[in-house]
Amino acid sequence: xxxxxxxxxxxxxxxxxxxxxxxxxxxxxxxxxxxxxxxxxxxxxxxxxxxxxxxxxxxxxxxxxxxxxxxxxxxxxxxxxxxxxxxxxxxxxxxxxxxxxxxxxxxxxxxxxxxxxxxxxxxxxxxxx
Ligand SMILES: NC(=O)c1ccc[n+]([C@@H]2O[C@H](COP(=O)([O-])OP(=O)(O)OC[C@H]3O[C@@H](n4cnc5c(N)ncnc54)[C@H](O)[C@@H]3O)[C@@H](O)[C@H]2O)c1
Numbered sequence: 001x002x003x004x005x006x007x008x009x010x011x012x013x014x015x016x017x018x019x020x021x022x023x024x025x026x027x028x029x030x031x032x033x034x035x036x037x038x039x040x041x042x043x044x045x046x047x048x049x050x051x052x053x054x055x056x057x058x059x060x061x062x063x064x065x066x067x068x069x070x071x072x073x074x075x076x077x078x079x080x081x082x083x084x085x086x087x088x089x090x091x092x093x094x095x096x097x098x099x100x101x102x103x104x105x106x107x108x109x110x111x112x113x114x115x116x117x118x119x120x121x122x123x124x125x126x127x128x129x
Contacts, residue, residue, distance in 0.1 A: 029110055033057040038109025042069045042099060046115030047080055054091040061109055062099045073099035 001009070029035035037053045039046050039062040047069075050060045064070050072079050076089035091097035098105070106112055121127035 026110060030058070035059075035110045036061060036108055038106040038112035039063070039115060040103075040106075040112060041115035041117075042066075042073065043115060043117075044080055046113070047073075047078065048082060049113060049115060050097060051084070051087045051091065054094075054096040055087065058096070060091075060097050061105050062097070063101065063103055063106060064099065065101065067101060070099040070101055073097065 026035065033056075035058055037050075037058050037060045039050050039053075039060055042050065042062050042064040046062065046064075050062050054060050062073065069079060073088060074092070076085070076092040078085040078088045088097065119127045
């Protein structure tokens with residue numbers, strides 16, 4: 001094996017090792033409930049997901065572009081049929097659920113779920129570009 005190949009194999013091994021350590025760290029933080037979940041989009045998918053993560057004991061920081069939704073969560077109200085207001089109120093009281101318009105808040109999250117609408121192209125097909 002040449003010098004370049006050895007060096008590239010070394011980089012791959014180092015990255016693999018870092019990935020394993022990171023994965024183990026995140027799993028440990030999820031298990032001991034110290035992980036902070038970031039969530040983008042508080043709609044029909046995002047809000048129930050935020051509530052379930054909070055009920056599981058994880059802190060959730062959520063971001064939405066709609067100030068009415070952000071205000072509703074911070075005032076402990078749900079706006080969707082299956083997002084029970086009493087769950088939102090309990091999570092707010094426990095300090096487990098925050099909503100904001102500010103993406104910078106996600107710097108405190110250990111993992112982020114994106115729950116925004118799928119972008120559609122001119123023909124209404126999914127545009128994943
Ligand atoms: N609702 C379902 O049953 C369902 C099922 C399967 C998959 N999905 C997929 O899940 C995703 C979310 O669906 P949904 O039903 O929750 O949509 P939704 O329209 O109810 O909610 C989307 C939320 O994202 C917010 N948002 C939009 N752009 C944003 C941005 N740039 N930054 C932050 N927030 C933003 C909106 O204000 C809204 O609150 C979509 O991709 C959808 O295709 C939904």
